[in-house]
Amino acid sequence: MNAEVKKLHSAAQAVAKAQVKPPVLAGLLKNTRRFVLQQCLPPVVIGALLLLVWQLVCSGKGAALPPPTQVITDTWELIVDPFYDNGGNDKGMAWQLLASLSRVAYGYALAVVVGISLGVLVGQSTWAMRGLDPLFQILRTVPPLAWLPLSLAGFKDSYPSAIFVIFITAIWPIIINTSVGVRNIPEDYRNVAKVLRLNGAEYFSKIMLPAAAPYIFSGLRIGVGLSWLAIIAAEMLIGGVGIGFFIWDAWNASRISDIILALAYVGVVGFCLDRLVAMVGRLVTRGTSQS
Known part of the structure; x- marks a missing residue:
């Protein structure tokens, strides 16, 4: 009798975990996505645009400063x-x-x-x-x-x-x-x-x-x-x-x-x-x- 009770209790715990785990994972993924979009993506995009502008401006002849590609090569x-x-x-x-x-x-x-x-x-x-x-x-x-x-x-x-x-x-x-x-x-x-x-x-x-x-x-x-x-x-x-x-x-x-x-x-x-x-x-x- 005790063995059957233990089995039923274990099965109930497994069902509970199966029901709880997807919402927890979904919430974690949602928070991670929000952090990436709100905190990481804006500085990365702005930094990439600035590097692109820097590369275009300083790639021509007579430029006073080296472009970022040359900086990486030189250093x-x-x-x-x-x-x-x-x-x-x-x-x-x-x-x-x-x-x-x-x-x-x-x-x-x-x-x-x-x-x-x-x-x-x-x-x-x-x-x-x-x-x-x-x-x-x-x-x-x-x-x-x-x-x-x-x-x-x-x-x-x-x-x-x-x-x-x-x-x-x-x-x-x-x-x-x-x-x-x-x-x-x-x-x-x-x-x-x-x-x-x-x-x-x-x-x-x-x-x-x-x-x-x-x-x-x-x-x-x-x-x-x-x-x-x-x-x-x-x-x-x-x-x-x-x-x-x-x-x-x-x-x-x-x-x-x-x-x-x-x-x-x-x-x-x-x-x-x-x-x-x-x-x-x-x-x-x-x-x-x-x-």
Whole structure:
């Protein structure tokens, strides 16, 4: 009797799976098709049209820039072997990008720590805001490369000078957005903290950071984009291994195709950095009122 019951139960489960599986698969296929049509297809079509226009415009005699087919032909070795290392500055594109990313990582990390700390101070203290905010507003208008000669004079070395340029470029949007986020914390949150008698550390971790996180990550996204822009320009001047100096060296050698390839890599890496910070921001701010 038990065996028959088990068989009937197994048959019922098989029927249920057979009835559920097609709708699930249909829904999955529908969502995949929608994602491809709405998210993937438009940039692919627009990119293909731009490449076609570029090919047509630059294929004629006397064109100042090479067409995309010539760029691929001229830079094929750089594309297929990005990790070659012939010593000195003669390195593949991967090493050039990694060198630039390492400088950005150090400078940006310092900017995050110092920027959030100063932003919290300015947001919490009216006296600090009145004293520091005018100074921040003046310094943030100084172009990043204007700091490079001063940093070279102070550090006597190109590597820390580039890190300082990244730091001083990225810190201002982080400070400003953090201070705005802290000042905009709802008064109800502050009252709850008083009722619960939270100490400074508990208020900072449980009230302030979650409430101000959307503003903080807006500043972090702006900061990482500015950091990547600044390091490319700084490396053109300081030399050494890095994608910025690679572009400048290619210009001096009239390797226009190499420059175009490097710019494509720069754009892709910058896009990935922005999306990475945005993804972390969505994870951290999930469930907050501002998000």
